[in-house]
Every structure is written in C-alpha cells, then in structure tokens.
Amino acid sequence: MKTATAPIGEHTKGGGSDALPNRFIHRAKKGITRETVEEISAIKNEPAWMRELRLKAYEDFVRLPVPTWGPDLSGLDFSKITYYQKTEAGKYQSWDEVPSDIKQTFEKIGVPQAERAFLAGVIGQYESEGFYQKLRPKWEDKGVIFCDTDTAVQKYPELVKEYFMTKCIRASEHKFAALHGAVWSGGSFLYVPKGVHVDMPLQTYFRMNARASGQFEHTLIIVDEGASVQYIEGCTAPIYNTSSLHAAVVEIFVKKGARCRYTTIQNWSKDVYNLNTKRSIVEEDGIQEWVGGSLGSKTTMLYPCSILKGRGARAEHLNIAVAGPGQHKDTGAKVIHLAPQTSSTVISKSISFGGGISTYRGQLKIVKGAYGATSHVQCDALMPDNISVSNTVPYITVDEEDVAVGHEAKVGRISEEQVFYLMSRGLTEEEAINLVVQGFMEPVIKTLPLEYAVELNRLIIMEMAGSLG
C-alpha cells in the first residue's frame, strides 16, 4: 500500500534553503498604524463592517498592555514586523494551476499527496492569504462550506458578521486578540450544516516563509446541530533569525448534539512567537475535542478554551508540548462549566529537554448551578535531563457543590533502569530513549489519524535528536 505522509511540516533545522524568492504583490510597510489597518482592509476590498471591526480592534491594541503574567515577551518588537503580505493574485482549485515554486514547497511537506489519499478538503495558505482551496464535491453537495476566511467575508457575509469576533472571542480581551482583529488575514471558514457527518478530515496548511513577518489567520468553525467534523491545521516556518509573530484566533461553535475535533500540529521555526487564542462554545450535548502538538517556536502561549454552555456538553483536551534548548512552552487548557452535567477531560503531556521550559497553565471553572459537572485534569511531564524545567500552574474555581473534580500532575524521568531494560532487548540507547518518549506521548498520538501519528512521532524524535544521552 502506498502511504501518504501527513502534511505536518518538514523539519526546520536545515536552514532557510527552501525559502522562496520574494514575490509579493502587496506588502504592507513594517510596523503598525491606523493606515496599515486601513490598507489591509482596502486591498481585501472588505465591506464597511469588517473595516470598522478592524479599526476598533486597532484602538484596543494601542490601549492594551503586553501581558506580563506568562513568558517573557520583551524580545517582540511590534515596529519591526510586516503585518501583511500577499503573494498570489488568484485562488487556485487545482495544484496544476499553483505556481511551481509554491507547489514544490507544499509537495515537499506532502499536502497534495495527503489530499488525494485521505482528506475531504484542503486549504493552503502561503504568507498572509489562502491560495488554494478544494472541497470534495460530495461534501459541497451536502452544503458544507470550506474556504479561506477572506473569501467567506465576501461570499457568506451574514454568517461571518454574526460569528466573527462577536460572541466567542472579542478583540478587546487582550493585546494579541486586538492585534489579530486589526490585521487578521487568511485562515479557514468551515460550516457544517445540520446533521451532516463529514467522515474524512478537512485540513488547512499554513506556511510562513518571509522573515520578520506576522501571520494572523482567523479560523471560524460552525458545526450545526447534530453534525460532526474533524478539522486539522498544520503550520510551519523555515528558520530565520529575526523574530516573527504568529497570533492566530480560532473560534468554534458546536451546536446542540454536534461534535468537533480540532487538531493542530505546529512546527514553527525557533524564532517565532506563537501566541494564539482558541475557544469553543459548546451547546447542549455537544462535544468539543482539542488535540494539539506544539513543536518548534521560541515562545508559545496557547490555552484552548471550551465554554460548556449547554446541559451535557463535553470537552476533551489533549496536548503535547515539546520544549528544547532556548524554548519556552506555556500551554494548557481552559474549561468553563456553565451548565449541569457538563464534563471535561484534560490530558496535557510535556517534554522538556536541553534546558527547555514547559509550563502547564490551566483554568477550570465550574459555576453555581452546573450541578453534576465532572472534570479531570492530568498533567504529565517528562524530563530526560536535569537542566530543563517543568511547571504546573492550575487555577481551579468551583462554585457548585455537586461536582466531581480531579487534578493529577506527574513528573517523570527516563531512568537508567528503563534504558537498560530496553537495551537488553537489542535496542540502541537512542532507540530505547525514543521508545520511552513515544510511549509517553501515546495517549495523544493514538487520537491522530495514522499518517499524522507517524509524522508527529518522527518530528518529535528529530527535534530531540542529539540532545539526549
């Protein structure tokens, strides 16, 4: 059987040799002003309501401080970043139409191959905007909408206007949400109509290639009553030495009895500040699953949030964070139980090595009246050496008595005895350590489609190669 590689991303240690020549047809000036925001909106030929949303968000951005409660963000210079760059005039429906250099970049990471093999639809984004989108006709016929968010603003303005940064994540919440609101570009818009079960994953693949640039894709997913979907996002950037910024927003609406699995594998180069805001509002008996793998980047702040609004709503969070030398991963989960019989499970796995820092930062809130709610949080950290750091910072607020809440945190090391045991079966020391690491991640890996599981394992092992033993 011929297998496709999952398009998670090539490893980025090799340097920027695959960087493409500049081919921008629009490129905003460095730094951000009101004019930058207006320029972006004008290039996109947006309706007035979106332009106003951006300008309002820009005011929030100017007003709000850089958060200081988490990792050090002082290396981030907003004036040195290019906030918008467009490379393609058109949007392609076939890989044959895609310019060959971009096509090659995406072929190298396996996107077209995966699309043929096992995906229901694909969006490719290069720099700030989507350039390729394709949904299998079968799903198009059932009323599924899958396109980049800029296209959605033009084609489905009522839906976008209703849901875009209005009731899930607001620009005024924090500095990066505000910045995102002002300069957002690209991302995916996904609508699954009532009762439609999309049984193949949909994938969007983001590639940030330019130096000192920002990527601010906005993903908006609406899964209507009784429908289900699995959406996968992969992100990479090649290696550069000037700090880049990725500040995405993901808003998900899971309606009554619906189910959404959002999977993201991010493999940024080691100079990227990866600061995202992701949230899902889950209604009665709906299920939201978050599966995340965070590799690469300099600093990552990411705490996907589930708001369990309807009775019986459920959230499952699974996350793997890998922090190597010079990296700081501040990741976790937020779950807000607003209704009775809501339930949540959080499994967070982190690997710190070579002096890397990983922090689990989580919030669990159960309001008065959410009786019968259950929540279980499990944080496992693996540290193969003595120079790395693992922190756990859980915030738990429970205002209802009739609930069941559990929190477990474990820190593990790879012991000499374990390595000896596996070596006594013929595995080399490196293979033994890799197997322990793979075993540690297995609860998250097993939820991924096979191709992604294989690829994520490979990426993590490559990331750690040479840093152990």
Place this chain on the structure above:
Amino acid sequence: MSTLTIKNLHVTLEDPGTAALSAGYGAGKPILNGINLTLRQGQTHVIMGPNGSGKSTLGNTILRHPKCKIVKGAIAFGKNKLSSMKTDEIARAGVLLALQHPQAVSGVSVTNLLTIAVRKFTTKPKDFKMARFRNEIKDTARALHMPDEFLSRSLNEGFSGGEKKKMEILQLSLLPAKCVIIDEIDSGLDIDALKLVAKQITKLRARGVSIIIITHYNRILRWIEADRVHILHKGKIIKSGTEALAKDIEKNGYSAYIDA
C-alpha cells in the same frame, strides 16, 4: 556454537541505589570476587546462593548493566568479548536476560517492543515477515496462558509479579536467543504458572539455547533438567555439582557449604 566463558570476574557496584541489584552494599563495593564459569552451547546451569551473594549482579554484569563495573576479568560468548561490548550489542549477539525486576514502560506494549526489537536481530529487516511474527507472539502468550489484552497493554504497568515474569519469558522465547540468563523467574510464581514458564524454558533448551537459571529454590528443577548447579557465596562460586547439590541445599540449607 558459542561457549559462554567467564574468567576471574571481579565486579563492583557503582551506585547501590537500586534494590534490583543488590541491597545493602556501599558505593563501589566489590560484589563479585573472581567468578569462573564455562557454559557450553546448549547446556543449562543453575546458580543458587543466599540473598546478597551476587547472583543478580552476575546476570546484570553479563549484559553490561551500567552500574556493574568490571574491575578485573573477562566475559566472552564465542568470539564476542562481552566485557567490552554495550548492552544492546550483547543482546544482538544472542545473549538475553530475563530481569528479576523488569521495568514498566508506559504507552509501549510488549508487541510494540518485540516488533521493534526483532528487526534489530535480522540483517534483512525488509524481508522480515511481520504478520507471522505477530502470530508467534499470540501463540506464545497463549502457551503461557496470558490473555491477549496483555499484548497491547503498557508493558509491565500494573502487572502482578507473576505477569511480569511471564512477560520476560515471552520476550526471550520470541527473540533469536542463543544464551539466556533467567534471574529469579520462580519468585512470585504460583505452581501452575511456574510449570508453564518451565515449559517455555524447556523449549529453549530443546532449541539448543544455553541457559543460566538464577534461583533461590530448586523447585524449578522438577521440570527443567540442569547440567550443572553452582553455589554462589560472597561473590564466588564455592561449590559446583549436579542436580543432587540443589536437592541437598533444599534439604539442609546453605549453611553446610558456607561454613565449610
């Protein structure tokens, strides 16, 4: 055909933190003080001795456990000079160890481990018949009366002592072993389980595998034929004999030999 030869082996324990090796000894403490042993291909030897005599250290040293430091002497298996090889190289030379206290490996099943391990032994991994090997794993597990679920659970995690021992024999039976060291396989096993394990060891013997059985008791010898029995005391083999020696120890204890 390879002979295991141990010549004048002196070993100290580097870090006695692990009870698995030998409790109660200080760092750098000499544990083995001049072991000589020759095990011809296909022979079965039994090593008996009181607690702390160095039995497990001997097994661990043959596989070059990092805490067992060879200060003098040599170990060879045929042409392979084990005393200067790494643990994995020794295993791939066909010398395997069933550990007294095998480690748990979360998220890795015995099937995972074996399918990775077995390919390390073959020179043509691509020609390896994986489906057939998986069936062999199942058949061997059944022969040991282990439910299939043990093959997919995390290895040794939450297993009882007996289940861990069966897992060790399962692995040794499925990898291409030429010489196996079986460390206290009989402790923690009930009589039915012991019979099943002994049956697997007999199969290894029938295949021509050399076997060292490290044990406190001679009851396993009811089902396994041994060529030699050695008594280890204070890091030295103080007496060697036939199965009759094991029977005598069971009847009269070690004291007759130790005091002598």
